[in-house]
Each structure stands twice: as structure tokens, then as C-alpha cells.
Amino acid sequence: MEFLQLPIRTSGNRKFGLTSIIDKGTPIGELELILKDYHHMIDIAKFGMGTAYVTPNLKEKVNLYKKYDIKPYFGGTLFEKCYSQQKLPEYLKCVKEMGIEWVEVSNGTIDINLEERLKLIKEIKNDYFVIAEVGSKDASMEMTVEEWQQEIKLLLEAGCQYVITEGRDSGTSGIYDQHGSLKADLIRQLVKGIDSTKVIFEAPTSKHQSFFINELGANVNLGNVNIKDILLLETQRSGLRSDTFDLEDRECKQPL
Numbered sequence: 001m002e003f004l005q006l007p008i009r010t011s012g013n014r015k016f017g018l019t020s021i022i023d024k025g026t027p028i029g030e031l032e033l034i035l036k037d038y039h040h041m042i043d044i045a046k047f048g049m050g051t052a053y054v055t056p057n058l059k060e061k062v063n064l065y066k067k068y069d070i071k072p073y074f075g076g077t078l079f080e081k082c083y084s085q086q087k088l089p090e091y092l093k094c095v096k097e098m099g100i101e102w103v104e105v106s107n108g109t110i111d112i113n114l115e116e117r118l119k120l121i122k123e124i125k126n127d128y129f130v131i132a133e134v135g136s137k138d139a140s141m142e143m144t145v146e147e148w149q150q151e152i153k154l155l156l157e158a159g160c161q162y163v164i165t166e167g168r169d170s171g172t173s174g175i176y177d178q179h180g181s182l183k184a185d186l187i188r189q190l191v192k193g194i195d196s197t198k199v200i201f202e203a204p205t206s207k208h209q210s211f212f213i214n215e216l217g218a219n220v221n222l223g224n225v226n227i228k229d230i231l232l233l234e235t236q237r238s239g240l241r242s243d244t245f246d247l248e249d250r251e252c253k254q255p256l
Helices: 028-041 058-067 076-084 088-097 114-124 145-158 184-193 206-216 227-237
Strands: 019-023 044-047 071-074 102-105 129-134 162-165 199-202 222-226
Touching: 019 227, 028 058, 028 227, 044 058, 044 222, 058 071, 071 102, 076 088, 076 102, 102 114, 114 129, 114 145, 129 145, 145 162, 145 184, 184 206, 206 222, 206 227, 222 227
Parallel strands: 019 044, 019 222, 044 071, 102 129, 129 162, 162 199, 199 222
Antiparallel strands: none
């Protein structure tokens, strides 16, 4: 159907308006059925929570995502585990052998200081596309707006393609409080000083996703999306759900 006036969505090999899903162990048969219908709505797939290390058919799943032009990568927790055990060379070798082109550099679980992360990004950016993450999985760790902005800017200047704002798969840390409420004032101040098309906001629930869509428009980058919610998210981006119903009447806040 093409008779309604809806927000204009980016498409194809999108640079923004990205949807990044989290794969927490989706069976490959189920995954193939989902991707057959909805692959054009997905841009990036993260193997979350260290699952990449224990997934029995990992190479097959990686290839399946690539078949549908979706960028797969291993989540930051596995990167941090390898860093903590001084196994980054082995980790990067495995990534390359898997045919994965994207690497996440994060410090959500262990403290890797910013200077060290910037150094790592500069070392690998010529061989991989780098995604970095800002914010801690510890909900008690607070950062000022200025600290968020400065860290994001430095990570992008170091060579990252995108920066992720921490939120966990549960939406209980980073840009959220421990009860799952989004720090709305923080987000509104944060985006005033950065290029939000280069930021992927972790938004695991429909409520979280609606906030970002209403604030930043249909083409905001969203991450940690449940693969089973892909179609519902696209209805939100298109102003077809009650919580984003008047989206087409608002000024688009990102370039098309």
C-alpha cells in the first residue's frame, strides 16, 4: 500500500536511520524465516552478551546475515572479556576468519580508560569498521552531558563509524536509570552538541523507541532492538502507531 502520507525513510545501504538488532541466540531456521521477509528493515546485527563465543553454528549465522546485506558483529562484552585476558590478537584473528568487518570497542563492564580505547581504535580502524560504546552497565555510574558529548566526539575523531549510547538489553543503565526510565533531559541536551546521525541509541523497548523517534525523527539510529519487534518498530518510524501517530506533520530533524 502506498497511498498514505508518511515520513520519508532512508533505505538501501543506509548511513543513518539504522536499525541494529541484538541476536541473543535466535535459532538459525527461525532467523532465516525472519530475514527473508524483514531483512530490508535491518542494518546491523549484534551477537550480544558473549553469545558469539558459544554459538555452535556461528559461521553459518554470520554468512546468513551477510547474505541479506546486514552487518554482523560481536558485542562489546566479548571484546572486553578478551581485553581483560589479553587475548585481543586472537579475538581479531577470529573476527577476520569469520569474515566480519565490524568491531565494537567498549568499556561497559570493565574500566578501559578513554585514552586506551582511542589508542585501540586508531590501531584497528584501517582493518575494520569500528563501533564504540559510551556509558557503563553499572547504573550507579553517572556522566555529565559534557562528558557524554566530549567522549562521543573524541571516539568519532579517532575513526569510529558510529558511537553507541549504553542502555543494556534491559534499558536499565547508561542513558536509562536503574528502574528503566530514560534520562530524557540528558538526551535532549546531549544531541545539541553532537551529530546524532553518528550515534546509535540503545532502545530495547517500544516505549524507548517511541521517545527517540518523537524527539529525533523517523530516521534516528536505534540499537538493541529485539529481532521479533522489527516490523512493529518500522510502524513506529512510519507514524502508524498511536505513540508516533502525527510524525509526518513534524519537521524532520535529520537530513534526508
